[in-house]
Amino acid sequence: MPSSKVERFHRTLLEEWAYARFYTSEDQRQANYPGVPDRYNYHRPRTGYGGRTPAVRVTNLTERHT
Secondary structure, eight states: OOHHHHHHHHHHHIIIIITSSOOSSHHHHHHTOTTHHHIIIIISOBGGGTTBOGGGGOSOOOOOOO
């Protein structure tokens, strides 16, 4: 993954997961993480992909997402 995409992913993690709501502990924050990559890759549309998700660009996915 090119550096700019990694940086964008990290920014999205901060905005949409780490600081998106108030967590009472780091354990609670971590418990909320497992669904984040799935949402990011399969459910969160991108303007750069014409409103589609990144998963549409990959042809060898395991299809193990929710």
